[in-house]
Amino acid sequence: MWVYLITLLAIPHHALGANPGLESVITQKALEYAKPVGASLAQEKLGGLTIPDMTGSISISPFGKVDYSVSGMHVVNFNLPEPVVGFAEEAGIKIGISGMNVAINGNWRDHYQLIRDSGSFDLAVYELAVSVLVGVGSDSTGRLTLSSTNCDASVGDLEVTFHGGTSWLYNIFKKIIQGLVHEQLNSKLCPMISEYIDGLEPLLQKINVSYQYDPYVVFEFPLIHPPAIGASNMEFDCKGEFYSVEHRGEFPFTPEQFQLHDQNRMVSVGLSQSSANSAGFAYHSAGVLRIRLTDSMIPKVSPIRLNTTSFESFIPELPKRYPGMLMLVDLFTSHQPLITFQPDNVTAQAFGAAKVYVILPNATLVPVFVLDICASFSAKLFMSDLKLTGFMTLNNVSLNLASSELGPFQTKSMENVIRAGIRLAVLPEVNAKLKRGIPLPATPEVSLVNPVLKVNQGFVMLATDVSYSP
Numbered sequence: 001m002w003v004y005l006i007t008l009l010a011i012p013h014h015a016l017g018a019n020p021g022l023e024s025v026i027t028q029k030a031l032e033y034a035k036p037v038g039a040s041l042a043q044e045k046l047g048g049l050t051i052p053d054m055t056g057s058i059s060i061s062p063f064g065k066v067d068y069s070v071s072g073m074h075v076v077n078f079n080l081p082e083p084v085v086g087f088a089e090e091a092g093i094k095i096g097i098s099g100m101n102v103a104i105n106g107n108w109r110d111h112y113q114l115i116r117d118s119g120s121f122d123l124a125v126y127e128l129a130v131s132v133l134v135g136v137g138s139d140s141t142g143r144l145t146l147s148s149t150n151c152d153a154s155v156g157d158l159e160v161t162f163h164g165g166t167s168w169l170y171n172i173f174k175k176i177i178q179g180l181v182h183e184q185l186n187s188k189l190c191p192m193i194s195e196y197i198d199g200l201e202p203l204l205q206k207i208n209v210s211y212q213y214d215p216y217v218v219f220e221f222p223l224i225h226p227p228a229i230g231a232s233n234m235e236f237d238c239k240g241e242f243y244s245v246e247h248r249g250e251f252p253f254t255p256e257q258f259q260l261h262d263q264n265r266m267v268s269v270g271l272s273q274s275s276a277n278s279a280g281f282a283y284h285s286a287g288v289l290r291i292r293l294t295d296s297m298i299p300k301v302s303p304i305r306l307n308t309t310s311f312e313s314f315i316p317e318l319p320k321r322y323p324g325m326l327m328l329v330d331l332f333t334s335h336q337p338l339i340t341f342q343p344d345n346v347t348a349q350a351f352g353a354a355k356v357y358v359i360l361p362n363a364t365l366v367p368v369f370v371l372d373i374c375a376s377f378s379a380k381l382f383m384s385d386l387k388l389t390g391f392m393t394l395n396n397v398s399l400n401l402a403s404s405e406l407g408p409f410q411t412k413s414m415e416n417v418i419r420a421g422i423r424l425a426v427l428p429e430v431n432a433k434l435k436r437g438i439p440l441p442a443t444p445e446v447s448l449v450n451p452v453l454k455v456n457q458g459f460v461m462l463a464t465d466v467s468y469s470p
Contacts, residue, residue, distance in 0.1 A: 019255040021275030022221050022240025027233045030266035030466070031085045031093075037468045039080050050074050051104065054184050066112045070121065070181070073106035089231050092136045092149060098129040108162060119164025123181070127156025132193055136229065142209050142222020142239070148197045153189035158182055216286040217279065218243050233263065240271065242279040244286040251278040258456070262463035265452070270461045273341045280337035289352075290332035299425050304417055308358060314414045317406045318368065322358045328365060330355040334372065344455050346379040347395070353402065369404040371411065373397070375422075381460070383453045387437025392430055394422050445469060 051073035059065050083097040104123040110116070133150035160178050209222035221238040228235040241251055255274040262268045283289050295306035304310050306327040308319040335351040352373045357365040376395035381388060397419045399411040440448055440462075451464035 019257045019272070020224055020237035020240060021255045021272045021278065022238040023258070023260055023270045023272075024236040024238070025233050025260045025268045026236075027263050027266060027268075028086065029264070031087070033266060033466070034468075035083055035085055038085075039083070051106075052188060054181065056180065058180070064113070066110060068111075069109045071107050071109075073104050073123070075102055076105050077103040087229050087231060087234055088133055090229055091133060092229060093134045093234075094131070095134065096129075096131040098127070100128040100130075101126050102128060110165075117165035119162060121160055121162045124159040125155055125185070126158060129154050129156070130189065130193065132190075132197075134197060136234065137226040138223040142224065143207055144204050144223065144227075144236075146197055146200050146204065148190075148194040151190035151193055153186065153193070155182055155185050155189075158185070212245065213242070216245055216288050217282045218245055219279075235260075240275040242275075242282040244282045247285045247287070249281075249285050251281050253277065256458045258459040260461055260463075262452075262454075262461065265463040266465045268461060268463040270459045272459045273339060276339045276341070276460075277336070280339065284333050284336040289337075290330065293329040293331060295326055302421060302425065304421070314411075314417075315369075315406055315409045317409075318358075321406070322360075322366070322368075325361075326359045327368075328357045328359055330357070331373075341455055341458055341460055343457055344380065346381060346455055346460075348377045348379065350375045350377075366405075368406055369409075370402040372400040372402045381453055381455060383451050384437060386442075386448060386451065387439050388453065389437040390434045392427060392434065394419065394427060397422065 053069065053071040053073070055067075055069040057065055057067045079101050081097060081099045083095055085093065085095050088094045102125040104125065106121055106123065107118065108121050109118040130153045131151070132148060135145075135147040135149035137145045137147070139145050158178055158181065160174055160181060162174075210218055210220040212218045219240075219242050221240050224237050224239055228237070240255075243249075251274070253274050255272045258270060258272055260268040260270045293306065298304070298306055306329065308322045308325050308327060311327070312319045331354050332352060333350065334353045337351070338349045340347040340349075350373075352375075354371045354373055355367060356369050356371070358368050360366060375397045377392055378395055379390055379392045381390040383389070397415060399415045399418070401408065401411055440451065442448060445468060447467050447469070449465040449467050451462055454461045454463070
């Protein structure tokens with residue numbers, strides 16, 4: 001059950017070449033937290049545990065051969081000492097528990113010569129000890145795998161009391177019977193544990209290693225190699241790349257190597273700069289980073305309207321040729337956007353083009369000029385009340401005339417107006433949304449506790465403790 005919980009912690013969260021785009025680290029602190037939570041889950045499991053039936057025969061002088069069977073064994077009471085859980089370097093997770101006592105009820109049957117009888121029994125198991133090493137790896141699909149690579153289980157002592165029928169016969173030879181049951185328990189405990197761990201495999205195979213974020217983009221996060229297991233943590237390196245659903249293409253940059261350092265939290269998750277940029281590449285490849293602007297979409301407070309009269313100060317020739325006519329702008333990315341992570345700062349650059357049309361009275365669109373646009377923004381990101389918050393500022397906007405049906409004209413004054421419009425109309429709305437915050441992902445069972453967001457050189461990291469409530 002501890003392994004299952006640790007697997008849940010690893011998921012919420014997960015490259016091109018050898019470096020991951022998404023990295024997650026689980027620390028010893030997470031294992032320590034998992035101990036009481038895992039104990040609660042284990043109690044539920046043990047409470048309904050049934051033990052395989054046992055049959056056999058013994059020859060007892062002077063009575064001869066006695067056939068016996070014990071069945072219907074189930075746990076009725078137990079104590080669960082605190083386990084020892086830790087990482088085994090380059091191997092997996094080691095789990096040990098000792099001093100466990102278990103009370104079991106069951107039924108017995110015997111066949112001695114012409115005598116057939118049955119009854120019930122009480123079985124008390126003392127000083128049960130289990131030590132298991134759970135191997136952690138990955139398969140060809142990038143999913144997590146678990147295996148029981150080493151197991152040692154022993155029963156210190158047990159006491160059997162038989163009731164009903166010819167139980168006097170069982171009680172006379174109780175030591176012999178206890179020895180047989182003791183031997184069978186010792187031989188069956190580890191196979192039972194291995195069977196349980198192997199039973200987790202179908203659950204792991206159901207874990208998605210990709211997520212379709214919207215109709216246009218999918219995020220893929222399979223493990224790129226088996227988890228790296230140290231003395232105090234386990235690291236999961238995942239691909240962490242966005243792709244266009246319709247126009248899949250490999251991102252043209254290799255993720256930068258980065259290392260998560262926060263060992264004071266249970267879980268840390270890092271997203272590389274390249275992984276973030278693969279999102280821009282995917283959306284650009286999908287052709288969805290475009291918008292058609294009309295005058296009705298311009299804020300009413302704007303002094304500049306999308307009509308030829310309003311553009312007279314920028315392009316005197318425009319209203320002469322097309323007096324008093326509305327305009328339309330197709331705005332789209334010409335190259336993928338670029339994001340840069342620097343200490344405590346995120347910079348985003350957008351490269352686009354604006355194709356401007358005049359709308360004739362008969363609704364015909366006449367192209368008049370094309371502008372190349374480059375805009376740069378900076379953002380600060382924070383954590384507040386389990387939400388991602390922040391604010392954005394404009395660094396610069398530049399316009400260059402790419403082509404014109406009206407002859408050459410200067411773009412500097414238009415550039416100044418657009419810069420002012422972004423600062424006065426666009427950014428306040430964006431920052432209002434950022435101030436309200438974006439809730440961090442959570443599940444009904446797992447929630448984040450005191451998360452900390454840190455923007456570093458080349459990557460952004462979220463370090464957090466977790467709370468598990470089944």
